[in-house]
Amino acid sequence: LMSLTTNKQQELIDESINEYISTYDKVASQYLHVRKQILELASGASKNQSISPADHITIKKLQFELDTVWGSYSGYLHTLENYLDISKHIQPSYVDELSKKYEKLLVSKLSLTKTIRNIKEVQIPLIEEMKELTKVFQKNLSRTTTKRYPSKAAVENALNNRSKESMKVDNLIVSRSELHQLFDGFDEKVRQLEEGKEDTSRSIKASYYINKELESGEKFLALDDDKYLFQVSKINYQDSYLANASVAKYDELNDQLVHEIADLIAHSTSAKRSWIKNAAKIDAFKAILEEDIEMADT
Incomplete structure (x- = not known):
């Protein structure tokens, strides 16, 4: 037990010595030493109610030492202030490098966050809507779908309800101008191929066949405003x-x-x-x- 206690005491002594060495300040120690002597001299003079000639010499000596220590201590404090000021304005190279890396990571994070938000709020809803429209359009190709709209009144009723059924009908309605736009330039190309040909009576004319199909009523049901319902059920495959x-x-x-x-x-x-x-x-x-x-x- 004695040996254990001694070891603990030794560890405490070693720690105290290391702490003293790491925090030892020579300038501050000199100032404290002069201050201690001044306090002792003042205490003795107050106790004796008198100052001897030797005390006058000691006072002059302490005044000189105090001025010397004060000059050293002031310079020491000024040096510490300079170090602090430099450390505020001049950072180590690794600090600048870390700051640049942090800024790059921050930009990447913002870009990634923006991309994720776009995917969640724009792309995914758009894809889901496209999938739904594809399913609806796929159903519109079936014969049973168009059999539900045998007349103009049935189509108008579905459109007025503004339900999923109306969306199906919308996909089947086309205007005459839209059909002509699909074959825009076709007649001109045919005319270019027929240059020098005398008999053009049997020439292909897209506009003629489009109007013929629309007006025959075999595959298209006429609606208002020169629009037509494409009737898949009447197509002969x-x-x-x-x-x-x-x-x-x-x-x-x-x-x-x-x-x-x-x-x-x-x-x-x-x-x-x-x-x-x-x-x-x-x-x-x-x-x-x-x-x-x-x-x-x-």
Whole structure:
């Protein structure tokens, strides 16, 4: 137990010494020493009610030491103030680097927060709405959907209710001008391919066929304001599998049809040019033969 107590005491002594060394201030110690001597001299003079000649010499000596210590102590304090001022205005390099990294992270965080908010508040609702519209449009392609609207009055009733049914009807209504816009420029391209052709009576005219389909009433139900309801149930499918085809399948078939028409037009143009070239050759041969016959007769 004695040994243990001694060890604890030794640890306490070591800690005290380390604390003294780390906090030792020579200038402050000199000031405290002079201050102690002044207090002792003042206490002795007050007790004796007198000041001896030796005390006068001691006072002069202490005055000199006090001025010396005070000068050193003032300079010491001024140095500490300079250090504090420098530390406020001049930061270490790692502090600047960390500040720049923090600013970059803050910008990245703000950008990420903005992106997440856009995804939650804009993109996700938009995607959900598009999915819902796709489902509704897919149902509109079925024969049973358009059978619900056999007349103009049934369509107007669905539109006036402004329910999900009206949204389905809206997707099936198209105006004459919108259909013409889909084929905008088609007639002009056909005219360009027919340059030099005398008989154009059998030429394809998109506007003619559009008006014919709308006015026949076979696939479109006439509404007000030159608008029409596309009646899927009245379409005669050439292939039975198209009756249940998806929107993607229709897009694929439309793209395929566009390419086939383009190839057909290109082939027709090439064939027409070849025919004109061969006809010119035949006319030339015919003229040469006629000249030879005339020369032989003479």
